[in-house]
Amino acid sequence: MKKIAIVGAGPAGVLLAHYLLRRESGYQVDLYERLSDPRTTSFSTARTFPISLTERGLHALNQIPGVEAAIRQIGLEMWGTHFHQGNGKMRSTTRAKPLMTLDRTRLVMLLLDQLTTTYDASRLNLHFNCPCTQINPEMQTLTLPTHVAQYDLLVGADGARSMVRGQFFNTELFEFAQKYTPTDYKSLILPRSDADLEPALEAGKIHSWRIKDGTIVMLLHQPDGSMSGVILFSRQNNQVASLATGQSVLDFFRQHFPEVGQRMPASEAEAFANRPVARILTIRCSHYHYRDSILLIGDAAHAVSPSIGQGCNAALEDVVIFDALLDEYSDHLGAAIEQFTIRRKPDAHALVELGDYAFPSTTGLFVEFVLRQRLADLLHRRFPDRFAPSLSTLVFESSVPYAEILQSHQSWIAKVKQSNEKNFKT
Ligand SMILES: Cc1cc2nc3c(=O)[nH]c(=O)nc-3n(C[C@H](O)[C@H](O)[C@H](O)COP(=O)(O)OP(=O)(O)OC[C@H]3O[C@@H](n4cnc5c(N)ncnc54)[C@H](O)[C@@H]3O)c2cc1C
Structure with missing residues (x-):
């Protein structure tokens, strides 16, 4: 043998x-x-x-x-992602699979x-x-x-x-x-809450928040009712890594990500402050x-x-x-x-x-990205023989080889690369 x-x-x-x-x-x-x-x-x-x-x-x-x-x-x-916006509104994407x-x-x-x-x-x-x-x-x-x-x-x-x-x-x-990517991250865990908090965070959707400096929170429900995920932030412009106490963590989330801040107990804020920053x-x-x-x-x-x-x-x-x-x-x-x-x-x-480059880190390009995805998927549904699905659909819902996906989206990748180079000068 x-x-x-x-x-x-x-x-x-x-x-x-x-x-x-x-x-x-x-x-x-x-x-x-x-x-x-x-x-x-x-x-x-x-x-x-x-x-x-x-x-x-x-x-x-x-x-x-x-x-x-x-x-x-x-x-x-x-079944999709809710992109929460600062004004309490959100954009949503849905998935066929x-x-x-x-x-x-x-x-x-x-x-x-x-x-x-x-x-x-x-x-x-x-x-x-x-x-x-x-x-x-x-x-x-x-x-x-x-x-x-x-x-x-x-x-x-x-x-x-x-x-x-x-x-x-x-x-x-x-x-x-x-x-090392220019973005670091920390894990985030929100315990199950029975309080009726508004807005409710729908189960079965990924929840994502983004602020102007490109910091992103991504949270997913877990089978026990808790939510877990990550906060991703630029290493250069790094306010998150310097949050050293539970109170400063709570203040930060309540100010920048209120839906997350109001669900974060003091114990998690304390644990978050002590959790090490992880590099990618x-x-x-x-x-x-x-x-x-x-x-x-x-x-x-x-x-x-x-x-x-x-x-x-x-x-x-x-x-x-x-x-x-x-x-x-x-x-x-x-x-x-x-x-x-x-x-x-x-x-x-x-x-x-x-x-590194499929998903843009600047808000302007991100809006363009979401609109491009929607248009591509719409055109593909109507005319499947003439239009390919969006980049996201190809990555997440197909087994089309990654090299083929990259090849067919070269111009978008070049655009994000150029924008990242401008924003993350080292
Ligand atoms: C925050 C975060 C979110 C992610 N989200 C996703 C996602 O949504 N979808 C997705 O597809 N991927 C995701 N990933 C990536 C995913 O976790 C990894 O790609 C995946 O775990 C890789 O699996 P692996 O078995 O190759 O390596 P690992 O999971 O890293 O496992 C390697 C194992 O080797 C052991 N090991 C290391 N050195 C030695 C040694 N010398 N001797 C013996 N054992 C050793 C380690 O202890 C470990 O158990 C995410 C990663 C992170 C950090």
Whole structure:
């Protein structure tokens, strides 16, 4: 049996374990995760965040028996977005197909449960609190806190700051670009409120607020009635990061985002002040494989800005693509991982570009963006053969390759890029 070592039990790593173990060729999978098993540690909302899954991610997950029904238990469907405006009014978009929103860690827990109920230790071993610290590609070994393990294929599914990817730096012709986006973020959690607050925030919709300096709050309902999401703000013009006390947090939200401020209890304001600012890293690599025995997938290969809501979707889609390559190359691992680079790179690079520039950060361009989306979708509904759907519809409601979407929206991307360069001069 071929030994596959997967480093990182995030959505990509755990889904890959499922896909490999159900293959008839019989793989032995060891999954190594530096953190503890999320199913045995108390759940902390401060350590996680909601993600939206679209066509691409849901298709990947739904291939595993039982997962579709289990996701419905922990997720909520979102049928569009309400963009709230300062004057109490709002613009709304609707979707023909809903997004499924759920918590990232709960998704991982669900996939782990399905794994351990389906496979036993004869083929699957999960190792938590087990960071991989070193790799020896010549000997095909990885170093763990308690032992050194041998592999036939090592998969780096260890996120944007991938340790496995670090190994590629010593190899010939590897090119790599890491960029922090000019926007930072902090998580935001509003507990369930039974008070009749106006305006009511409709369930089944993403709620978004934006102020003139480009700061955005995005909140989604959770199955327990709470709301969670993020506030995204420019690193340069950064009033949010300097809010150091609960009172200053409350004052800020009540002044700039009153619908959020009135729903924020003092305890969350205090927690928000103490929560660290998170940076957003985007990653581009010239290849995702090394020789015939190391592969990168998910954020380790192509981390992207969360503003486009596709990082996890693309990470899950990677698994489907790799699985199809194993079919095509009759489980010849070396050929499949080499082809993975060839097939996936154009889309992964296009996704990073779309993540950076599909959605504008200035209010003026944002209004133009919303109007363009509406017009494109309207024309597409009336004359589907002559007009393509909008950029948003293509990203969120189709599985059209990202490279094709980028190609057909080059002029819009160039316009946003130019506007961002003017606004975020460093
Ligand atoms: C605020 C926010 C909102 C987002 N919203 C969305 C969204 O709406 N839709 C969407 O599709 N995506 C979204 N994303 C992106 C999404 O979360 C990521 O793209 C996705 O989690 C990537 O999955 P992954 O498995 O590749 O990596 P990760 O989720 O980063 O998992 C990597 C795992 O590897 C482990 N690890 C790291 N190093 C080691 C090591 N040396 N040894 C062992 N284990 C290790 C980590 O502990 C982690 O568990 C969002 C991201 C953020 C930050």
